[in-house]
Amino acid sequence: MRLREKTLYRLLFETAARAEEILALNIEDLDLTARQARVKAKGARAKTRRRGQAREDFVLETVYWDAGAARLLPRLLKGRTRGPVFVTHRRPGPGKVIGPRDVCPDTGLARLSYGQARALLDEHTALNGPGTGWDLHEFRHSALTHLGEAGASLLMLMAKSRHKKPENLRRYFKPSPDAIAEITSLLAPRTSG
Template identity: 30%
Template sequence: MRMTEAADAFAVHVRDVRRLSPATTKAYRGDLADLIAVVGDVDIAEVELEHLREWLWVATQRGDARSTLARRAAAARGFFAWALEAGHLSVDPSLRLVAPKRAKTLPKVASADAVSDLLDRLGRAAAEGDPIALRDHAALELLYATGVRVSELCGLDVGDIDRERRTVRVLGKGSKERVVPFGGAASRALDAYLVRGRPILRDRRLDALAATRVASPEAVADAATPGDAVFLGVRGGRMGPRAVYDLVARALGPIVGSGVGPHALRHSAATHLLDGGADLRTVQELLGHASLGTTQIYTHVSTERLAATYRLAHPRA
C-alpha cells in the first residue's frame, strides 16, 4: 500500500472508528501529508525509523515549534500502529521515534474583572439592537459562562438550549454529549439575541435562498426550522469557527495579548471557577475533559496568580 492510500485509509479510520473530531482528523491528514512530502509516496513497508527522524529534523530546521514536533510524532506513531494492526506492516518503524516534549506553558487567562468589563461593554453596545452586536455579545457570554469549545459553540442548534433550566447541550470530542449550565448574564444575552437578533439574520438567509433559482420552497422552509443553528453569520448561515476566532481576537486581544482565541475564554472560565471554590472534578465535567490531568493545568494558573498577589501584597515577600 502506498503512503497516500494508507494516509487516506487512516483518516477514515480515525473519523469513523475512533470518532475523533473533524479538526483532529484534519490535523492528522496535514501531518501525514508533510511526512509524505519528505519520504515520498513510497510503499508504507519501505518507511524506516531513519526516514521518520529525517522528517522531524527537516521540521526542526524549518523552525516548527516543539509542540508541533510532538504532535507530528504522535500522529506518526498512531498511523504506523494502525497500519501494523491492519496488516499493512510487519514491523512498526515508529516504536523508537522520539520527539521533543511539549513545552509546559500556562494558558492565557484574563482577570475576572477584565472579562466582566468587556462583556458589560458589549452588552451596552448590543442594547442598540444591531443583530451582529446582539450575536457577538451572546456568543462571548456563552463561551465564558460555559467554557465550551469553539466547535461546540458553532455546532449549537436552537433545540440544544434549555432557556428555562439555563442549560446547553453540546457535542464534544469523541462525539461525547454533555449538558452545561449557564448563568443569568448569559441567559439575558441569549434571550435578547434569539428574540431580536437571530430572526433578522435568519431572514437574510431566507432572502438569499429565495433569490436563487435553485432554491425550492422546501429548502426555504427547512432554513426556518427551529432546529437551525443558534449563531448565524452575516449572510444567515451557520457561524463558523474562523468568525468566532476573529471576534474573540478583536474583543479580548487588547486585554490578554495578540494571538488570543476562543480558548482564552475557556481557560478564563475554568480558572475563575477554581478561584471561586469549584472543585477540580466539577470543572472537568463542565469542560468535557477526558482526563483530570488536563484540567489540573488550571490549578497551576491559580497558584501562579496567588503567588504573584502574595509577592505584591505581603510586606515580607
C-alpha cells in the same frame, strides 16, 4: 460589540465549553428555562448497536450557563425557534456549498464558523494589530481559573469542563498572583491572644 459576539463570549465563559461545541449549537438544542444545552463533545463517537452497526446519533453531553447568557440568548434569537444559534449577518454567496443544518431555515443566514468567530474576537481584543488578540479557547481557560480560585474542587472542575483525566485539566487552571498570595496567608503563624 454586537449582541451576537456578546452572547457568544458570555456563553463560552459561563459554560466553559469548547468553542466548536457552542458554535455547533442549534436553537432546538437549547433548554432556555433550565439554562442548559446538549452538545456533541470532542471525540464523541456514534452510538453502536449490538451487532456493531453504527447509528447516526451521538452521545451528547450537557453544558450549563447562568444569568448573563440567559439574559442575552432570547434577545439574540428574536423569536427564531430553529436553526443555528449563531449566524452570520449575510447570506452565503451563490457558489458557497453549505449543509442544511448550517443554514437558518427562517432567515437563510449561515452558521457562524470557528474562523469567523476567531477573527471577530481578534478584532475586539487585538492590541498590536491583527493576530495579537485573544483566542476563543481562552474563555474556557478563564472560566476554569475563576472557578478554581473561587474554591471549586478538582472533581467539580472536571465535571464542569467534562475532562476525563485530572492531568488534562491542570493545564487550564492558572491561579493569579493575588490568589496565590491569598492562599499563602493561610500559612501565617497564629497569634495567641
